[in-house]
Amino acid sequence: MKYPELNAQAEALAVKREQARRDERQTALEKVCTRGREDGLTPEQVFGAHTRMTDRTIQVT
Structure with a gap:
């Protein structure tokens, strides 16, 4: 196998x-x-008292 083929496989993986x-x-x-x-x-x-929800993430302060 040649480098370009291996590189394409690596990218797909x-x-x-x-x-x-x-x-x-x-x-x-x-x-x-x-x-x-x-x-x-x-x-x-679940996450502790110093937690606040922002959009779809959780921030711990």
Whole structure:
């Protein structure tokens, strides 16, 4: 195999790796949210009192 072919394969693999990371992160987030709702937990209880929600991220102060 030549370098350009290997480079193309590496780039394709990097795209697959990133998608797998996003998928796993989404699955983990869904599990945490589901469990929190089931147990009636607030974000403060899960992440601590110095937490505030901003859009789709959590900031710990």
